[in-house]
Amino acid sequence: MNHFEFKDGELHAEDIAVAQIADEIGTPFYCYSTATLNRHYDVFCEAFSDIDAMVCYAMKANSNQAVLKTLADRGAGADVVSGGELLRALRVGIDPKKIMFSGVGKTISEIDMAIASQIFCFNIESENELALISARAVDAGMNAHVSFRINPDVDARTHAKISTGKKSDKFGIAYDRAEAIYRHAAGLPGIRISGIDMHIGSQIIDLEPFDQAFDRLASLVGRLRNAGHEISHVDLGGGLGVPYKNGDATPPEPHAYAEVVKRHVRGLGAKIVFEPGRMLVANAGIMVARVLYVKRAEGKTFVIVDAAMNDLIRPTLYEAWHEIQPVREPVAGGETMVADIVGPICESGDYLGKDRTMARVAEGDLVFVSSAGAYGAVQSSTYNTRPLIAETLVKGGEYAVIRERQTLDELIGLDHMPDWLEG
Known part of the structure; x- marks a missing residue:
């Protein structure tokens, strides 16, 4: 609506x-309609009101300060992919402890800004990035909280230009490399492992790819914990589609999506992070x-x-x-x-x-x-x-x-x- x-x-x-x-x-x-922004945010949050969840709005969808403030006033955090988006989020008063920093190409100045701001977490997408964040955190005399974006090689069945979860996409770390990179990160200075991340694409109108991806993710969380890693939060990304064209398949409602999510995460005992963008705005x-x-x-x-x-x-x-x-x-x-x-x-x-x-x-x-x-x-x-x-x-x-x-x-x-x- x-x-x-x-x-x-x-x-x-x-x-x-x-x-x-x-x-x-x-x-x-x-x-833009304030009432619609509020309704969409509230409906999504209500679907997850019975679990420990944090909603970090994916700012890349619409980063106007007034839109951000409208959602922040409802309790939203932010998922940012640039230093500019981080600054926008901070300027409207979003708590840094509710800000995730994603993206494959974080620069030194962006990393330094995020470390100084003491954001909730970096979603790391490569071993090179991990090394750089470790070095910058050490130089700053601080610890950087990190999670790793794991690519599950799941086809989201969406447009090729907004698919992010296949092994041919530029995003994330290969699923079969996950345990090795967590093991490597555990020995690096300035790094505090706190979670895991997965985001398979955008404008997804079929719940099956989510089901497959979350099943693989939950299994991996278990193996990582058995290896001694602290996984206190699980970031499931965003990607839930919206209706554009009358007569097309109707995207699933948030409550149907929530049923799939909870089936895989209820037993994990972790904070569940979401990064909705398109579906809110x-x-x-x-x-x-x-x-x-x-x-x-x-x-x-x-x-x-x-x-x-x-x-x-x-x-x-x-x-x-x-x-x-x-x-x-x-x-x-x-x-x-x-x-x-x-x-x-x-x-x-x-x-x-x-x-x-x-x-x-x-x-x-x-x-x-x-x-x-x-x-x-x-x-x-x-x-x-x-x-x-x-x-x-x-x-x-x-x-x-x-x-x-x-x-x-x-x-x-x-x-x-x-x-x-x-x-």
Whole structure:
């Protein structure tokens, strides 16, 4: 469920008309719903209320400070994959003891920042990284709490670009190397082994891969403990899918996912850590655009809008489907059209949707792209010198601009002319 609904023929975000926001701040823009963010977080947490669980929101999905603060106020920690994300989490007041640092390419400065902040844990992804963290912790005179991301070689049956749990993926340490690396880490200075981590992919709509992965993980925890390693937390990652397209298979609800999880972890006596991202924010956001032109050529209709692949790259990057509809509620039995919804970018890959049957729209009409709260604004760019678009957050009958629309002067002002070209 989300809180974007038609009321009196107009799309509303909670209690405010989306068209009102468009009239006041212009288009395109992202719009997020506080009520939806809160509901999704609460439903997920409720599914695990009977075990010792910690939810670390995967910030890569949407790292806007207002979104982070909304979730932090509900009790969320953070899963970060860069120094920038760590700084964002700290600045909204997330307790460092609720911050996980994941990612395959942590730099020295990022490691130093995390050690100084005394975060909950590093999820280590290679032996080289382990050696570096050990050295930096020793230099700082501190211990770094670590877990190892173990790659179970399980096919998550998701898009190839968001699969992370097969042996051909770049992430984690091979399952058959796990016991050796824990043994090696136990002898290193500055290292405190505290857990184990596994994350097999994103937008997973089938529980069987989770079942396979968690079974392998639970078995490994037992062997590691028998070898004398302290495993006080087990990080199961994220990856639970969300509904994007009407008619597609419905992703499992959190309570069904929880049944699979608990079957494998109840007897472990460990804190269970989760890193949900997409499932918390995807359907809590939309992108709103205005129709610039309706172009008909060679039996094809193109609806050209003022948003483009630089604003929402998922359709181009992942062949992702997002529902696209007019902001004004279609009239039952009204005219429809089949069209490609495209942007102004000088690329044939610049599209938001292809061959869509939708209510007929005209130049100047507003349309919205659903399920855009995850991997939308965070993946945007300034390609073709197009400024970053605004982000807004709604709560009840009010809204706030939580990222201003970038101006052309601000964008071009990032460039600097070398001395030999001045004048």
